[in-house]
């Protein structure tokens with residue numbers, strides 16, 4: 449039976465929700481007869497460089513896959529509804545949604561149908577119709593298909609704003625176990641090509657008047673958390689490597705949602721490790737903006753983050769001999785290491801220090817969370833924490849309320865699995 453566009457949209461928007469590399473909100477709110485519906489239409493959100501939240505049509509080109517990655521709902525061996533869009537259909541949907549003001553851009557991912565080149569060619573054709581035929585200049589984020597010809601990656605890069613290659617698992621061994629048709633090299637090689645293309649584009653655009661753009665919004669990737677026994681340390685080592693080696697804009701983490709059975713997979717009833725995902729995002733922030741490196745935050749004796757305390761707090765407690773720091777003297781780089789002090793607060797403190805000494809009341813006015821920070825600072829030589837600077841004593845004061853429970857974005861889907 450021929451599938452309608454709506455059938456395809458339902459199947460392929462639903463299949464795309466496992467990809468978080470465009471920062472989807474994961475919202476699923478059904479229409480109850482009033483205006484507005486965000487369910488199954490595949491609309492997600494991302495943020496532009498100026499902080500604006502923009503809506504994207506988030507879909508797969510196809511969920512027919514020749515690969516059989518153990519963790520994936522679209523794997524070849526799963527008995528699920530399958531569908532494929534034609535490039536013309538995606539282009540028309542994007543434009544129609546755009547004209548109706550539902551979306552401002554497109555996030556297009558795909559399973560691997562027939563072979564990597566065939567899938568990449570279909571993605572390029574979609575981009576071409578949008579950019580050339582419809583003259584669509586809105587935001588587009590696509591997935592580069594591992595194993596596709598570099599010429600195709602180049603062509604796609606000239607038509608899209610952001611590209612991502614999903615590494616999914618942090619080690620060669622894990623890839624071999626759960627995604628044996630993929631290899632680290634087949635993932636690193638398009639990342640390297642995209643990095644060099646972006647570098648060349650930035651150089652050319654400074655020296656040549658009219659130059660073809662190439663992935664101007666940079667590249668990103670995602671890693672699944674909790675599908676394998678990999679520690680937070682190995683995930684963070686890989687994250688660090690990806691930022692340093694390929695200059696990625698973002699590494700996204702996706703708490704593993706058990707959708708398949710498998711000897712190497714967690715049980716279907718396992719809850720997605722959302723708090724662990726959150727700790728990794730906090731650590732990622734420390735790598736990118738606070739000057740930390742992975743080995744300072746974790747080590748082989750303690751390879752996973754504490755779920756009760758954030759990574760910066762744990763680092764401070766492990767290095768308690770470096771505290772308290774005098775808020776009026778400590779250099780900017782050190783300020784960033786004090787629990788509770790973020791980049792903005794550190795900048796405010798530096799600015800304030802140019803005109804006057806900072807007292808405890810000033811910190812309150814700057815909205816610094818003194819409940820945490822007071823254990824690690826002095827203001828004009830005075831300490832406001834408890835008498836002991838023993839990490840276990842500080843931990844007692846800061847231990848989270850046991851009734852606290854993290855909210856989930858969506859429940860584990862009940863679906864047909866192999």
Ligand code: SF4
Pocket residue numbers: 513514515516517520521522523524558559560627
């Ligand atoms: S290649 Fe992608 S879509 Fe196909 S099974 Fe692997 S993760 Fe899923």
